[in-house]
Amino acid sequence: MTTLGYAILGLLAREALSGYDVTQRMKGRVGFFWGAGHSQIYPELARLEEGGFVTHSVVEQRERPDKKVFEATEAGLDALKEWAAQPPPRKPTKDELTLKAYSVWLVDGEEAARLFREEGRRYEEQLARYEEIRGWMEEEWADDLGRPEAPRFASYATLRRGILYEKGNAEWCRWLAEAVEGKQEGSGKSGKSKKKGKGKKGKKGA
Amino acid sequence: MTTLGYAILGLLAREALSGYDVTQRMKGRVGFFWGAGHSQIYPELARLEEGGFVTHSVVEQRERPDKKVFEATEAGLDALKEWAAQPPPRKPTKDELTLKAYSVWLVDGEEAARLFREEGRRYEEQLARYEEIRGWMEEEWADDLGRPEAPRFASYATLRRGILYEKGNAEWCRWLAEAVEGKQEGSGKSGKSKKKGKGKKGKKGA
DNA sequence: TTTCTTTATGTCATTCTTGACATATAGATT
DNA sequence: AATCTATATGTCAAGAATGACATAAAGAAA
Numbered sequence: 001m002t003t004l005g006y007a008i009l010g011l012l013a014r015e016a017l018s019g020y021d022v023t024q025r026m027k028g029r030v031g032f033f034w035g036a037g038h039s040q041i042y043p044e045l046a047r048l049e050e051g052g053f054v055t056h057s058v059v060e061q062r063e064r065p066d067k068k069v070f071e072a073t074e075a076g077l078d079a080l081k082e083w084a085a086q087p088p089p090r091k092p093t094k095d096e097l098t099l100k101a102y103s104v105w106l107v108d109g110e111e112a113a114r115l116f117r118e119e120g121r122r123y124e125e126q127l128a129r130y131e132e133i134r135g136w137m138e139e140e141w142a143d144d145l146g147r148p149e150a151p152r153f154a155s156y157a158t159l160r161r162g163i164l165y166e167k168g169n170a171e172w173c174r175w176l177a178e179a180v181e182g183k184q185e186g187s188g189k190s191g192k193s194k195k196k197g198k199g200k201k202g203k204k205g206a
Numbered sequence: 207m208t209t210l211g212y213a214i215l216g217l218l219a220r221e222a223l224s225g226y227d228v229t230q231r232m233k234g235r236v237g238f239f240w241g242a243g244h245s246q247i248y249p250e251l252a253r254l255e256e257g258g259f260v261t262h263s264v265v266e267q268r269e270r271p272d273k274k275v276f277e278a279t280e281a282g283l284d285a286l287k288e289w290a291a292q293p294p295p296r297k298p299t300k301d302e303l304t305l306k307a308y309s310v311w312l313v314d315g316e317e318a319a320r321l322f323r324e325e326g327r328r329y330e331e332q333l334a335r336y337e338e339i340r341g342w343m344e345e346e347w348a349d350d351l352g353r354p355e356a357p358r359f360a361s362y363a364t365l366r367r368g369i370l371y372e373k374g375n376a377e378w379c380r381w382l383a384e385a386v387e388g389k390q391e392g393s394g395k396s397g398k399s400k401k402k403g404k405g406k407k408g409k410k411g412a
Numbered sequence: 413t414t415t416c417t418t419t420a421t422g423t424c425a426t427t428c429t430t431g432a433c434a435t436a437t438a439g440a441t442t
Numbered sequence: 443a444a445t446c447t448a449t450a451t452g453t454c455a456a457g458a459a460t461g462a463c464a465t466a467a468a469g470a471a472a
Contacts (some may be wrong), residue, residue: 002428010309020450034305035298040429042452045271065437077312084309085324088302092232092241096209096294099240099365103216103290105360106283111291112354119293122448148318148386154311155386161378162305168370174365178285180354208458226420246459248422271420271467 001051003179004044007034007081009072012054014151016071029155032130032162045070053079097169100177113181120173127166134159140193207257207285210250213240215278217288218260220357221275226250233360238336238368259285303375307382317385326379333372340365346368 011017023038023044036044053076056068064159072080080167097119104112137156138145144152213385217223228251229244248254254260259282303325310318334365343362344351352359377397 003300003305004428006309007305013309013312017365018450019452023450030305030308032304033299033301033308035300037430038451039431039453045380059384061437061449063438064448069448080309081312084306084315084323086306088306090328093239093300093371094241095239095367096210096297098238098294099209099213099216100290100294100369101363102360103219103286104238104363105355105357106287107291111356115291117295122268122296148315149311152310153385154308157307157310157382158304159382161301161307161375164378165299165371166375168374169367172367172370175366179359179363180309200327201280210458224420225422229420243460244421245423245461267419269468271417273420 001045001048001083004034004036004040004055005048005078006083007036008041008044008048009053009076012070013077013080014071016069018059018066018067018069022070031157032158050078052076077122081083097173104176104180107180109180113177116173116177116180119171120177123166123170123173127170130159130163130166134163207254207259207289208250210240210242211254211259211288212286213242214247214250215259215282218276218278219283219286222275224265224273224275226232228276235364237363254282258282285384287357303379305390308385310382313386315386320384322379322383326376326383329372329376329379333369333376336365336369336372340369 004008007026008022011022011030017025019038021044022041023036026034026036026041032173045054045056049056049070052073054070056070059069060067066201098116134156137152137159141143141152141156144150145156147153213232213236215230217228217236223231225244225248228247229242232242232247233239246259251260251262255262256334258279260276260278264272265275266272267309306321313321340362343358343365347358350356351362353359
């Protein structure tokens with residue numbers, strides 16, 4: 001089974017959902033650490049059903065199109081449980097912003113500072129949203145957060161991961177923005193920064 | 207151009223490299239935040255050359271097979287510079303370990319604690335390696351680290367990002383391992399943990 | 413002598429992922 | 443009346459990524 005399959009099973013282990021619902025969750029809660037569009041989700045649900053990991057029943061709705069509600073089977077829960085206990089393959093982190101930072105030395109200082117300040121601001125916004133959810137969880141879910149066998153505990157755990165992630169990114173962006181901003185070539189002389197020079201020497205060993 | 211293309215250009219903007227060298231870099235320095243196998247790199251280099259972003263020359267070697275050494279063109283550097291200054295698309299983070307944590311409530315406490323302790327240990331190992339490199343950079347590259355127009359400054363910046371990433375992950379793994387470990391159903395009674403119960407109630411709203 | 417490892421370059425099939433296309437119901441808005 | 447949004451489910455083509463397959467030269471080890 002694919003990782004996406006386990007992501008979907010992780011949702012269905014909590015509650016029965018339609019494909020549409022799964023798609024919504026993928027942009028919300030689970031979206032902290034996984035993502036997929038509906039064009040991936042519907043075929044994957046079909047594959048999960050083929051494999052006997054989920055079943056569906058059609059729910060007729062007035063005032064809305066009918067929907068297929070999926071739920072995890074025993075086999076599905078077993079597979080999920082087994083997968084969750086195995087160490088994941090160590091794949092390289094792919095972060096486009098860090099990749100841009102790797103070439104930031106080519107970019108004008110002010111422009112780069114603007115980019116990383118702005119990105120830092122976004123991380124801080126996301127962090128604030130997460131902290132809000134965290135506060136809400138710690139109040140409303142207090143009883144479950146000490147019980148690792150409760151689904152809510154697991155949701156809380158992933159949120160904490162998201163918080164540390166956003167915090168680290170925000171901190172790094174702030175640091176980088178400041179580092180590229182203050183230190184233009186003039187070193188305190190010219191009031192405005194001027195882009196120049198190309199920087200084409202010193203190309204060894206970075 | 208693809209993101210991989212910019213990753214390769216980011217390397218070639220520093221020094222001329224063969225496809226093999228690029229592949230090695232992708233498992234090392236750049237591997238902090240991007241990754242690719244040689245089966246992706248060779249075709250991408252060909253595409254970059256077709257687009258006029260890189261050129262190559264064949265270097266004949268005694269005692270080694272001949273190699274194609276690629277270097278970035280002016281057009282390549284310009285494209286890289288422009289790309290580096292644009293905000294990246296905000297894609298969902300895909301982290302398989304966090305996804306496993308999302309289903310950790312299904313897993314036996316001791317088993318889960320073992321998993322996250324072990325993963326935490328790996329993050330700490332990686333962190334230690336990064337910190338070592340950092341110390342080395344701060345000594346050997348001291349003159350460049352205050353100059354954002356130096357390639358080494360950019361390399362250092364990405365390393366700092368990696369350090370914060372590993373630190374956050376290590377901290378989270380430690381916390382999670384402890385949380386799932388101490389709090390087994392018995393709460394201090396039974397010496398050994400026993401898996402049981404299935405946990406199939408309380409399935410709403412996580 | 414054979415095998416193994418490192419350097420060195422490529423292809424190919426499959427899978428994963430994205431974005432566009434496609435359809436349909438119903439309420440709300442213009 | 444026409445359009446827009448939200449719900450609801452799907453397909454398809456193209457691109458990205460992985461892992462296996464394939465070749466080759468030279469030194470080092472068995």
